[in-house]
Amino acid sequence: MKVPLLDINRQHADIKDELIRVFTDALSTSRFIKGPEMDAFEREFAEYSGTADAVACASGTDALILALQATGLKRDELVITVPFTFFSSAGSIVRAGGTPVFIDILPDTFNMDPDILEEWLNTNCAITERGVIHKETARRVAAIMPVHIFGQICNMDAINSTASNWDLPVVEDAAQAAGAKWRQSKAGSTGTVGCFSFFPSKNLGALGDGGMLTTNDLKLAERLRSLREHGGKGYLHSEVGTNSRMDAIQAGFLRVKLRKLEQWHAGRRANAERYAEAFANLPQIKTPVIDPRAWSIYNQYTVLAESRDELLAFLRKRQIGCAVYYPLPLHLQQCFADLGYSKGDFRVSENTSKKVISLPVFGELTGDEQNEVITAIREFYSN
Numbered sequence: 001m002k003v004p005l006l007d008i009n010r011q012h013a014d015i016k017d018e019l020i021r022v023f024t025d026a027l028s029t030s031r032f033i034k035g036p037e038m039d040a041f042e043r044e045f046a047e048y049s050g051t052a053d054a055v056a057c058a059s060g061t062d063a064l065i066l067a068l069q070a071t072g073l074k075r076d077e078l079v080i081t082v083p084f085t086f087f088s089s090a091g092s093i094v095r096a097g098g099t100p101v102f103i104d105i106l107p108d109t110f111n112m113d114p115d116i117l118e119e120w121l122n123t124n125c126a127i128t129e130r131g132v133i134h135k136e137t138a139r140r141v142a143a144i145m146p147v148h149i150f151g152q153i154c155n156m157d158a159i160n161s162t163a164s165n166w167d168l169p170v171v172e173d174a175a176q177a178a179g180a181k182w183r184q185s186k187a188g189s190t191g192t193v194g195c196f197s198f199f200p201s202k203n204l205g206a207l208g209d210g211g212m213l214t215t216n217d218l219k220l221a222e223r224l225r226s227l228r229e230h231g232g233k234g235y236l237h238s239e240v241g242t243n244s245r246m247d248a249i250q251a252g253f254l255r256v257k258l259r260k261l262e263q264w265h266a267g268r269r270a271n272a273e274r275y276a277e278a279f280a281n282l283p284q285i286k287t288p289v290i291d292p293r294a295w296s297i298y299n300q301y302t303v304l305a306e307s308r309d310e311l312l313a314f315l316r317k318r319q320i321g322c323a324v325y326y327p328l329p330l331h332l333q334q335c336f337a338d339l340g341y342s343k344g345d346f347r348v349s350e351n352t353s354k355k356v357i358s359l360p361v362f363g364e365l366t367g368d369e370q371n372e373v374i375t376a377i378r379e380f381y382s383n
């Protein structure tokens, strides 16, 4: 039996008529960009995330760039993030004019290790009247960007405590975590500003690209609204922004899908639970560890597997969808060679990259399909 890693068609079957209505409405009104659909989606997403405001934009990458600019990043300043993440986390720092500084992850949750963050700041930085300064290079540290990887939110108690000691803004890369919670707080409400992606494979996916910024700081929201549209008002520009608006039609699609999101999360969480039970006595597979204070939405179900590459090939031959997120940590990417990092600098990230494999977990996966995945993996290790 062929098992897809993700089949978006199945979730769209349910809401097809509503999606088509969004399209015909957009066609008849000719309001293609922003407009009342986007305004309504911003309000609904802010309410969903438990933030005072939300600002829509064109992608998750744009959300990160806009957030960094709005929280004060200037050319050549430093932004702290992790090497084990999707490229965009660090790529957007560079696109916003900054330089990434990497902090290794925890081996169990794959999220930023707050102790290493604290230690890096204590060892390398000082607070001056210019802000937090990296002593060796005299560059300012502009922000901390934790990444809520695979749908599990970072330890925000620890990260916020460090951020507040150093008076640094926290830009949450919540691209994979719409609806995930730390204690009672949703992703995007636990930092200074939250950045979301509506790339089709995220739990809340558009029928194209889209992004969102959430914040409780209304002044910051206003600046983000200005920056997403060239940083001006009525052809008078106080700063240089960009064109990163949301299409009305995508906002309309996303409004329909937001109403289903909790139901879809529940399906993913149930599938995750089934895998955890099935692999509990299989020592070659280490299932995801979720911090008891976190509530994961399982954008990916990512396990650590012995003989990962062989398992990957075996599953692919069986036509079972699986993928490696992410095969090469960012400090070892060719484009970041000039940052001066080398192999061995972030051992947990490097080791994790060699062992991770993500399995089908989408809510509409059938019991038979999931059994097929489980059986194949058991079979692989029994040989």
Ligand SMILES: *Cc1c(COP(=O)(O)O)cnc(C)c1O
Residues within 6 Å of the ligand: 059, 060, 061, 062, 085, 086, 088, 089, 147, 173, 175, 176, 196, 197, 198, 199, 209, 210, 211
């Ligand atoms: C998807 C993703 C992004 C970028 O979002 P796009 O909408 O594709 O630009 C950024 N960070 C992480 C961790 C992501 O998974």
